[in-house]
Structure formats: structure tokens, C-alpha cells
Amino acid sequence: MKRFFIALIVFALPLQPAQAWSQYGHETVAKIAHANISDAARAQLRRLLRAAPLIGTPKCPLQNIEDASVWADCIRRDQVRWGYSSSWHYQNVDICKPFDLQSACAGGNCVSAQIDRxxxxxxxxxxxxxxxxxxxxxxxxxxxxxxxxxxxxDRRDRGGNDVRANYGVIPGQNLHSIWDGALAERAISAAPRIVRRFSEQEAAEKAKGTSRDWSEENWALSRDIAYQRAVDGDPCGPKAEQPVTIDEADVAATRAALRLQIERSGLRLARLLEQALI
Incomplete structure (x- = not known):
């Protein structure tokens, strides 16, 4: 019985909040970026980080790039001071219509516009x-x-937040939270090691594009992989009335795409940091 409960806890570990994209994934993206910028850019990064006390968020530290990667989520707890930034973390672009970024970014209140800003x-x-x-x-x-x-x-469901879903031993989740957490953690943790210095050729290929290009790329992935795997069919067909199940076949089918997006994200961030800091 003791071994059973230990196994149960270990199986559930990837689903814990500390392992969600809001921390584990974001920190991984930041580490990839840090490993792929120049020494000069790292020096400028350290210089900026010394100004952290002036921002006045002691409960949300900014001591290194890993802290920076989760700072925007941390400050959202202070709705009085930072509540206006909530809509900057996403963009609800309808997957069942032609790609239309403009309507999802009114007033610059979407993630791609805030990357540019x-x-x-x-x-x-x-x-x-x-x-x-x-x-x-x-x-x-x-x-x-x-x-x-x-x-x-999005499919008028807040990016899968309104899609009830089950994964592993913990029921009662939603599709968005599973992609944020369990699926991302499984992809990141797979071999080979994801945080590394990439070759110039590989980095250049994966880092190319603009925020609009990246928006359309990930919009298509949400339709063709995230939503399609959830319903095992037409991502724009009838919405599931019962909770969908994300099983090991779905994990295997999504791992490569998720891992690639983490790599692209880190290398694209490295490119932007290099351009802005030097």
C-alpha cells in the first residue's frame, strides 16, 4: 500500500503548479535564450537587472532571467497595480475562421502587440x-x-480554458491547463537536453520570423494539434459535451511540436535580446 501511494504521487508530479508553463516552461525558454546570446548581451542584461529595486515588486523578484520569465505572471496577483496587463498574455484568434490577428488585438491588448511594444x-x-x-x-x-x-x-472557449479535460490520475482539469503544464513538462524533460547552445545555422532557422509570423504559426498549431487531438477529429466540429481525455497517444503526438515551439521561443527571444541590448 505504501508503494502504491508513492507511485501515485510520482505519477502526479508533472501536474503540479510549479511545473506549469507559467514556471517550468517559461524558465526553460529563458535559459535557452540566455545560452544563445553573446557575452556582451549578457553583460547588458546583468546591468539592467540591477535596477530591480526601482520597479518595486519585492514579492516578484527580478534577480536573473529566470525570474524575469515569470515576473509578468507574478505581478498579476496585484490587480490594483497590474490588472491592466492581463489581456497581454494571449490573443483569442478564432481557429475556425481565416487567420485574423487585427480583430484579436484591439488597442494593442494582445500578446504579439506587446512583444513588439x-x-x-x-x-x-x-x-x-x-x-x-x-x-x-x-x-x-x-x-x-x-x-x-x-x-x-481559440474556439470561443478562452483558449481551451472552458474545455473540460482529464489527464493522468487527476480529473477535472481543462485543456488549456494541461497544455500549460503536463504536456509541456513531458516535452521539455524528454531527451536530448533542450537547454543548450545551438549552432548558428540551426538558431538562424528556428529564430526567423516576426511576431505576426509566430502568431499565425501557433494559431495553426492550436487548431491542427491541440484542438484536433482533444476531440480526435474535426477541431471545428461539434463541441464536446463530456470532458475530453488526453492520453499517452496524445502525449506522443504532441511532444515533438511542443518541444519545437519551446526551442523556437528561446531562440527567437535570444535574437530579440541581442538586437535590443547591443
Whole structure:
């Protein structure tokens, strides 16, 4: 009986909040970026991070790039000060209509628009250091967010948040949370090691594109993989009335795509940091 409960706990570990894309995945993206920027860019990064006390978020530290990768989620707990930023983490682009980013980004309140905005702020060396550091933290987080397909595609269900789903031993979840957490963790943890220095050729290939390109890429992945695997059929067919089940076949079918998006996210972030910091 004791062994049974130990096995049960171990099986459930990937589903714990600490392993969600909001932490484990975002930190992995940040580590890939850090491993693929120049020494000069790292030096500028350290200089900006010294301005963290000026931002005034002691409960949401900014001591390194890993802290920066989850800072934007951490500050959301303070709705009075930071509540306006909630809509910046995603863009609800309908997967069952032609790709239309403009309607999902009214007033710049979407993740791709905020990537562009914060990149511009970070690049502007005339701005105060603490303003550029805030932009850095938002940029690091939002590049990661955009590459989670269910932050980029939607079926009038808040990016899968309204789709009830089961995975493993813990029922009563939703499709979005499973993609944020369990599926991302499984993909990241698979061999070979994902955090590494990529060759110039591989980095250039995976880092190419604009925020609009990345938006359409991840919108398509949400339709063709995330939603399609959830319903085992037409992603735009009738919505499931009962909770969908994400099984080991779905894990295997999504692992490569998720892993690639984490790699692309880290390398694209590295490219933006290099351009903005140097």
C-alpha cells in the first residue's frame, strides 16, 4: 500500500503548479535564450537587472532571467497595480475562421502587440534603466506565452480554458491547463537536453520570423494539434459535451511540436535580446 501511494504521487508530479508553463516552461525558454546570446548581451542584461529595486515588486523578484520569465505572471496577483496587463498574455484568434490577428488585438491588448511594444522599449537606450528592465521582463514572458499554441488560438472557449479535460490520475482539469503544464513538462524533460547552445545555422532557422509570423504559426498549431487531438477529429466540429481525455497517444503526438515551439521561443527571444541590448 505504501508503494502504491508513492507511485501515485510520482505519477502526479508533472501536474503540479510549479511545473506549469507559467514556471517550468517559461524558465526553460529563458535559459535557452540566455545560452544563445553573446557575452556582451549578457553583460547588458546583468546591468539592467540591477535596477530591480526601482520597479518595486519585492514579492516578484527580478534577480536573473529566470525570474524575469515569470515576473509578468507574478505581478498579476496585484490587480490594483497590474490588472491592466492581463489581456497581454494571449490573443483569442478564432481557429475556425481565416487567420485574423487585427480583430484579436484591439488597442494593442494582445500578446504579439506587446512583444513588439516591449521590444521597442527595451531597445530604446534613452529610456531610464528601470523602464527598460520592466520591458525586458514583459518581453521574456510574452515570447514564451505566444509559443504556447492555446495562447494563440481559440474556439470561443478562452483558449481551451472552458474545455473540460482529464489527464493522468487527476480529473477535472481543462485543456488549456494541461497544455500549460503536463504536456509541456513531458516535452521539455524528454531527451536530448533542450537547454543548450545551438549552432548558428540551426538558431538562424528556428529564430526567423516576426511576431505576426509566430502568431499565425501557433494559431495553426492550436487548431491542427491541440484542438484536433482533444476531440480526435474535426477541431471545428461539434463541441464536446463530456470532458475530453488526453492520453499517452496524445502525449506522443504532441511532444515533438511542443518541444519545437519551446526551442523556437528561446531562440527567437535570444535574437530579440541581442538586437535590443547591443
Amino acid at each position: 516591449n521590444f521597442a522599449l527595451l531597445k530604446d537606450k534613452a529610456l531610464p534603466t528601470h523602464v527598460r528592465l520592466e520591458a525586458l521582463a514583459f518581453l521574456v514572458h510574452f515570447v514564451g506565452d505566444l509559443h504556447q499554441p492555446l495562447h494563440a488560438g
